Amino acid sequence: MTPLRVAFLGPLGSFSHQAAAESFCKLSAELQPQISFPDAFAALQNKKADYAVIPCENSTNGSVMQTLDLLADRDGLYKDVKVCGEYYLTVHHCLMVHKGTYPGGWADYDGSITKLYTHPQAWGQCETFLTKYFKGVERQDVASTSKAAEIVSKETTERGAAIANRFAAEQHGTDVLVENIEDRADNTTRFLIFRNVLDERTAQLKFEQPNPPTLEAESALKTTHKTLITFTIDHSSPGALADALLIFKAHGLNLTSINTRPSLKKSWQYIFFVECGRTPSDENKEAVHKALNDLRHVTETCRDLGTWKDQLSASNA
Numbered sequence: 039m040t041p042l043r044v045a046f047l048g049p050l051g052s053f054s055h056q057a058a059a060e061s062f063c064k065l066s067a068e069l070q071p072q073i074s075f076p077d078a079f080a081a082l083q084n085k086k087a088d089y090a091v092i093p094c095e096n097s098t099n100g101s102v103m104q105t106l107d108l109l110a111d112r113d114g115l116y117k118d119v120k121v122c123g124e125y126y127l128t129v130h131h132c133l134m135v136h137k138g139t140y141p142g143g144w145a146d147y148d149g150s151i152t153k154l155y156t157h158p159q160a161w162g163q164c165e166t167f168l169t170k171y172f173k174g175v176e177r178q179d180v181a182s183t184s185k186a187a188e189i190v191s192k193e194t195t196e197r198g199a200a201i202a203n204r205f206a207a208e209q210h211g212t213d214v215l216v217e218n219i220e221d222r223a224d225n226t227t228r229f230l231i232f233r234n235v236l237d238e239r240t241a242q243l244k245f246e247q248p249n250p251p252t253l254e255a256e257s258a259l260k261t262t263h264k265t266l267i268t269f270t271i272d273h274s275s276p277g278a279l280a281d282a283l284l285i286f287k288a289h290g291l292n293l294t295s296i297n298t299r300p301s302l303k304k305s306w307q308y309i310f311f312v313e314c315g316r317t318p319s320d321e322n323k324e325a326v327h328k329a330l331n332d333l334r335h336v337t338e339t340c341r342d343l344g345t346w347k348d349q350l351s352a353s354n355a
């Protein structure tokens with residue numbers, strides 16, 4: 039059998055690369071770095087990849103807006119792409135510079151860095167460190183943390199530094215000045231694993247995180263299955279959102295997160311992203327299907343974005 043093709047945000051050494059490598063470590067997989075999240079989604083929709091591993095939220099800095107916008111799929115580009123799994127990665131950031139810039143390391147640092155590079159999600163995860171040592175220093179958003187490492191590795195004139203994964207330093211040959219600069223030691227990013235629902239080959243595979251994280255508070259829980267649904271409502275109708283949310287309750291679906299993004303059809307109107315969970319049983323096996331049918335009566339648009347095994351509850355089942 040040819041190896042599974044797994045798309046992720048590159049270049050090599052990104053956190054997405056680490057998440058893809060770890061979540062597919064038990065399977066024969068060819069990892070395919072992509073320039074952007076839309077490229078990874080397009081590869082999946084066009085069946086050039088079997089799976090895509092994409093970050094969706096971080097425990098310190100919240101939701102990844104770029105991913106929500108992809109899931110909103112306002113132009114109908116990714117209609118066959120759905121979630122089939124999730125993966126939790128503990129994220130440790132490093133401050134890194136062009137090789138040989140500070141031979142004595144951080145102890146030798148003289149305050150000469152003039153520009154910082156990283157993925158927009160990383161700033162908010164390292165704010166305490168950055169405020170303490172780099173207040174007022176220019177920040178440049180780049181496509182990924184590993185792209186930031188690549189940029190400083192090639193730099194000749196500027197004194198730039200990247201915030202990136204330790205693996206990016208190895209991959210791109212930069213010097214790590216400081217490790218673990220994240221605000222919180224438990225800084226974790228949740229990745230969603232996507233597949234193309236028309237792809238027969240990936241239909242049977244079930245995702246199990248190799249070393250799932252444990253949460254004491256959840257130890258009593260059995261494995262739940264999570265479902266992601268997006269919908270839009272008539273904003274002029276009082277109670278339209280309440281009516282939609284009551285449907286989840288009526289079918290025993292426990293809401294685990296709600297996000298919104300602008301609809302881009304009309305200002306101040308939104309696309310809602312609702313994640314809900316249920317412990318599968320004989321009584322509730324049709325719950326998602328029934329809830330979707332009911333939602334179609336009270337929403338303007340409504341889309342099922344997939345069901346998968348909740349890895350937090352799986353680790354305690």
Ligand SMILES: O=C(O)C(=O)C[C@]1(C(=O)O)C=C[C@@H](O)C=C1
Nearest residue numbers: 052053054093157159182183227
């Ligand atoms: O830039 C990377 O290395 C990524 O894989 C993206 C990403 C993200 O978008 O959340 C992944 C994990 C970290 O939270 C920071 C950046």
